[in-house]
Amino acid sequence: MYANDTDRLPTFALEQEGKVVSFLSLVEHFPAAWEVHCIAVHQQWRNKGHGTLLLAVTERWLASKGVRFLQVKTVAEAGNSAEYDETRQFYLAKGFTPLEVFPLLWAPQNPALQLIKTIHSASPAAPAPPSRPSSATAPRRS
DSSP states (O other), rough: HHHHHHTSOOOEEHHHHHHEEEEEEEEEETTTTEEEEEEOOOGGGTTTTTTHHHHHHHHHHHHHHHOOEEEEEEOGGGGGGGHHHHHHHHHTTTTTTTEEEEEEEEEEEHHHHHEEEEEEESSSOOOOOOOOOOOOOOOOOO
């Protein structure tokens, strides 16, 4: 579903050897407030800077549009998942702040944690990842 949503949402992607190996798609709720709809990195390419690069490029693009806030939802700690522990740590390390837990937004066994980040008008340059992926593509909408 998330991959199909990239056809209609602003999406940044990274390719390796001609294949998309990571992407980040966005939803606009208000002109000043957007949400990370999905960020996905193929397992083989995790911990190589793809998520960091995608998020940095996305934030610069949002800043250029005058966006002030970027939010994301993920499974809260009560979800007891090592994968989601990594996801939460990623967002915290990238400057997101936990805002609220919604116990029933998705399902009782998957409480949703909402995190938010302020987008600054002059975002710093994207850091070079340790294993350099190809450049992020410009967002597209169909």
